[in-house]
Amino acid sequence: MAVKRPRRSEPTVPSPAAMEPAATTPLTGALAPEQGLQTGEYLTTAQGLRLSDTDHSLKAGPRGPSLLEDFHLREKITHFDHERIPERVVHARGAAAHGVFRAYGSAASVTKARFLAEEGKETPVFVRFSTVLGSRGSADTVRDTRGFAVKFYTDQGNVDLVGNNIPVFFIQDGIKFPDIIHAGKPHPDREIPQAQSAHDTFWDFVSLHTEATHHVFWNMSDRGIPRSYRTMEGFGVHTFRLVDADGGTHLVKFHWKPVAGVHSLVWEEAQIAAGVDPDFHRRDLADAIDAGAFLEYELGIQVMPDSAEETFEGIDLLDPTKIVPEELAPVQPIGLLTLNRNPDNYHAEVEQVAFHTGHLVPGIEVTNDPLMQARLFSYLDTQLTRLGGPNFPQLPINRPHAPVNDNLRDGMHQTAVHRGIAPYLPNSLAGAEGPAPASAPEGGFVHVPRLVEGAKVRANPVSFDDHFSQPAMFYASLSEVERIHLTEAFTFELGKCYEQAIRERMLGVLANVDAGLAARVAAGLGLPAPAGTPVPEVAVSAALSQITGVPGPIAGRVVGVVAGPKADLAGIGKLRDALTAQGALLRVIAPHGGELVKGLRKEIIERTLLTTRSIEYDAVLIAGGAGDLADVKLTVLLQEAFRHAKAIGAWGDGVQALRTAGIDVEAPGILLADGMTAAYRKQLVTALGLHRVWARTPQVMAAAA
Ligand code: HDE
Numbered sequence: 209m210a211v212k213r214p215r216r217s218e219p220t221v222p223s224p225a226a227m228e229p230a231a232t233t234p235l236t237g238a239l240a241p242e243q244g245l246q247t248g249e250y251l252t253t254a255q256g257l258r259l260s261d262t263d264h265s266l267k268a269g270p271r272g273p274s275l276l277e278d279f280h281l282r283e284k285i286t287h288f289d290h291e292r293i294p295e296r297v298v299h300a301r302g303a304a305a306h307g308v309f310r311a312y313g314s315a316a317s318v319t320k321a322r323f324l325a326e327e328g329k330e331t332p333v334f335v336r337f338s339t340v341l342g343s344r345g346s347a348d349t350v351r352d353t354r355g356f357a358v359k360f361y362t363d364q365g366n367v368d369l370v371g372n373n374i375p376v377f378f379i380q381d382g383i384k385f386p387d388i389i390h391a392g393k394p395h396p397d398r399e400i401p402q403a404q405s406a407h408d409t410f411w412d413f414v415s416l417h418t419e420a421t422h423h424v425f426w427n428m429s430d431r432g433i434p435r436s437y438r439t440m441e442g443f444g445v446h447t448f449r450l451v452d453a454d455g456g457t458h459l460v461k462f463h464w465k466p467v468a469g470v471h472s473l474v475w476e477e478a479q480i481a482a483g484v485d486p487d488f489h490r491r492d493l494a495d496a497i498d499a500g501a502f503l504e505y506e507l508g509i510q511v512m513p514d515s516a517e518e519t520f521e522g523i524d525l526l527d528p529t530k531i532v533p534e535e536l537a538p539v540q541p542i543g544l545l546t547l548n549r550n551p552d553n554y555h556a557e558v559e560q561v562a563f564h565t566g567h568l569v570p571g572i573e574v575t576n577d578p579l580m581q582a583r584l585f586s587y588l589d590t591q592l593t594r595l596g597g598p599n600f601p602q603l604p605i606n607r608p609h610a611p612v613n614d615n616l617r618d619g620m621h622q623t624a625v626h627r628g629i630a631p632y633l634p635n636s637l638a639g640a641e642g643p644a645p646a647s648a649p650e651g652g653f654v655h656v657p658r659l660v661e662g663a664k665v666r667a668n669p670v671s672f673d674d675h676f677s678q679p680a681m682f683y684a685s686l687s688e689v690e691r692i693h694l695t696e697a698f699t700f701e702l703g704k705c706y707e708q709a710i711r712e713r714m715l716g717v718l719a720n721v722d723a724g725l726a727a728r729v730a731a732g733l734g735l736p737a738p739a740g741t742p743v744p745e746v747a748v749s750a751a752l753s754q755i756t757g758v759p760g761p762i763a764g765r766v767v768g769v770v771a772g773p774k775a776d777l778a779g780i781g782k783l784r785d786a787l788t789a790q791g792a793l794l795r796v797i798a799p800h801g802g803e804l805v806k807g808l809r810k811e812i813i814e815r816t817l818l819t820t821r822s823i824e825y826d827a828v829l830i831a832g833g834a835g836d837l838a839d840v841k842l843t844v845l846l847q848e849a850f851r852h853a854k855a856i857g858a859w860g861d862g863v864q865a866l867r868t869a870g871i872d873v874e875a876p877g878i879l880l881a882d883g884m885t886a887a888y889r890k891q892l893v894t895a896l897g898l899h900r901v902w903a904r905t906p907q908v909m910a911a912a913a
Pocket residue numbers: 296297298299302336337338354355356357370371372377381382383385443444445446561562563579580582583586587588590591
C-alpha cells in the first residue's frame with residue numbers, strides 16, 4: 209500500500225503551485241553527488257572565492273601590522289592549526305596499501321561468508337601495517353609487534369580482520385590492555401624511551417605477569433624485527449567461529465602466509481635503519497608497489513571442531529596466549545591477497561581508516577575469548593575521539609561497498625544529506641525506500657544461538673594458568689641462529705633496565721622456560737644463573753622456525769652494485785635484466801653522483817657512498833672494473849653487509865675492492881666470478897632467495913667476541 213507522504217505543515221491557502229509538484233532548485237556544488245572537492249583551475253578559499261594572492265597577509269602598509277579583517281589569512285591558518293587529529297593510542301605508526309582478495313572457494317565447507325566461500329570471487333581490500341608502541345613519527349624497524357589489519361569491502365558489508373604478525377597476545381583478558389600498554393609506552397615522567405620495550409616499566413610488568421611470556425618470546429625472536437611487510441606473517445590471534453550454509457559451526461584461526469616467505473632484519477641492521485631511514489618499511493612498501501613488485505599473502509585457516517569445551521588437543525581455544533601448532537591442525541589456504549596500489553593521500557586513507565573487530569558478515573562470528581570480547585567494545589569507542597564523532601563510517605576509506613540503509617542520523621561531521629522523515633522502525637511513512645530487517649536467507653546476520661550460563665565472576669578458567677609450555681615449545685622449535693638472536697635480544701633488553709630486581713625477576717621467568725637460555729642471558733648481564741622449574745616435556749613445532757633452507761621468491765629484494773668510472777656497465781645491465789625479471793631491484797652505487805658512461809652504455813647513479821648505507825640492500829656486489837675503489841665508507845658498507853650475513857660478491861677485478869675493505873673472500877656467501885655470467889646470476893638469485901648466509905654466523909660472532 210502506498211503511504212501518503214505528509215507535509216510538515218499544510219499550506220493554509222491552497223495555491224495553483226501546490227496542486228502540481230513544484231520544480232525544485234537542482235542540487236549544485238558539494239551537494240551534487242558528482243561534485244568532488246578540488247575542482248576548477250583557480251586557487252580559492254574554502255567557500256569557493258577566487259584568491260588573488262596567498263603569499264602576503266593583508267597589512268597596513270608593507271611594513272605595517274596585519275589586519276584582523278584578513279579572512280584569507282585567518283581561514284588558512286585556522287585550518288592549518290587543526291590539520292592533525294589525535295594519533296591512535298596504540299598502533300599510531302602505520303603504512304597501508306589497497307589491493308584485492310581472491311577466494312579459492314575452498315572455505316565453502318566451513319563458512320557461508322561469500323567473500324571467502326565463492327571460488328574466484330574478488331573483494332577489494334585496504335591493509336594497514338603498524339608498530340604498536342611508537343608514536344606516529346617513530347621509526348619503522350624498532351623491536352615490536354606489527355599490526356596487520358585488513359578491511360575487506362565485501363558485497364555483504366565490510367569485514368575487518370584486525371590481526372598482528374605474532375599469533376598470541378600479552379594478556380588473556382582485555383581488561384589488562386591499559387596495563388600492558390602503560391608499561392610499554394614511554395615513562396610518563398620524561399616520555400622516554402620512544403617505541404621501545406627495552407626499559408624498566410615494560411620488563412617490570414612482564415616479569416610480574418607471566419601470561420605475557422609467550423608473546424615476549426616472539427617479540428624477542430626475529431619476528432620482532434621483520435625485513436619488510438612483504439615478508440611478515442599475519443594472524444587473527446583469536447579463535448573465530450565460522451558458520452556454514454547449513455548452520456554447522458567450526459572453530460577457526462586465521463593466518464596470512466607471505467608468498468615471499470617469513471624473513472627478518474638482524475638487530476644491528478634494525479638499529480641502524482631506525483636512524484638512517486626511519487621510514488624503512490613504509491618506503492619499501494611504497495617503492496615495491498610503484499615498481500610493480502606487488503605484495504602477496506595467502507589467507508589460510510586452521511579448522512578445529514566446535515565443541516562445548518572449545519578446546520583442541522588439550523589447548524584452550526579461548527586462550528589468546530596459545531597457538532595451535534600447525535602440525536596438529538594444518539593451515540589450509542583459502543585465498544590470495546595482493547597489495548597493488550599505494551594510497552593517494554596518507555591522512556584521508558591511512559590515518560582515517562577505522563578498523564573494528566565487530567565488522568563481520570554472516571558466516572563469521574566471534575567467540576568468548578575474553579580478549580576479543582573487550583576489543584569488540586574498544587574499536588568503535590576509540591574512533592569517537594580519534595575521528596571526532598560517530599560518522600566516521602562515511603569517510604571515503606571507511607565506506608562500505610555494499611548498499612547502506614541505516615537509520616543512524618545527524619551527529620558531528622555528518623556528510624550525508626538524508627532524505628525522508630521516518631528514520632525509525634517500525635514506520636508506515638518511509639514507503640518502499642525505507643529499510644526493513646533481512647532474514648537469514650535474505651543475507652541478514654543471525655547469530656548462531658549458543659547457550660550462555662554461569663555465575664557472575666571475575667575469574668579465568670584453570671587452563672589459562674599454563675604460561676610456560678608454549679614459550680618452551682617456541683624456543684625449542686627455533687634453529688640455532690634464531691636462538692642466538694633471541695638470547696641476544698633478551699640480554700640487550702634486560703641490559704637496558706636499571707632496576708636489578710627487575711632483571712633478576714625476569715631471569716627467574718626465563719628459567720621456567722629453558723634453563724640454558726636463562727643461564728646465557730644471566731651470563732650476559734653478569735648475574736648468576738637463576739633457579740627455575742623448566743617445562744618437563746617440550747613439544748617441537750617445525751613450522752615455528754622461519755629459516756627453511758629453501759630459496760623463496762626474490763620480488764622486492766634490492767641489490768646494490770658498487771661501480772666506478774671503469775666499471776663493467778654491460779655486466780651491470782645483464783644483472784639488472786635478470787633481477788627485474790623476478791621483481792627485484794638493482795641500484796648503482798658510486799663514489800659520486802651523476803652518470804657512468806662507457807661507449808653507448810649509460811648507468812644512472814642512484815646512490816653515492818655518502819647517501820647510502822648497507823641497510824638498503826639484501827646483497828652488495830662490486831662490479832668488474834671497480835677493483836681500485838677504496839673508501840672508508842665502502843669499507844663500512846661491506847663490513848656491515850658481512851656482519852648482517854648478506855650475500856656479498858664481485859666479478860672481474862672487483863674482488864680487489866672487497867679485499868681492500870678487509871672482507872674475508874673465503875667466507876661463506878662471498879660470490880666471486882671472473883665475469884657477469886648466467887651461472888653467477890643464478891647463484892646470486894639463490895642467495896637472495898635464502899635471505900641470509902646464516903653459515904657465516906659463527907665467524908661474525910667470533911669477530912664480535
Ligand atoms: Fe588493538 N586496538 N586492542 N589489538 N589493534 C587498536 O583501535 C585494543 C589487540 C590491533 O591499523 C585501537 O583504531 C584493546 C589484539 C591492530 O588502524 C584500539 C585490546 C590485536 C590495530 C585498540 C586490543 C590487536 C589495533 C587503537 C585488548 C591482534 C591497528 C586505534 C582487548 C589480534 C589498526 C584503533 C589500524 C588498534 C584496542 C588487543 C591488533 C584502541 C582494548 C589482541 C592491528 O581500539
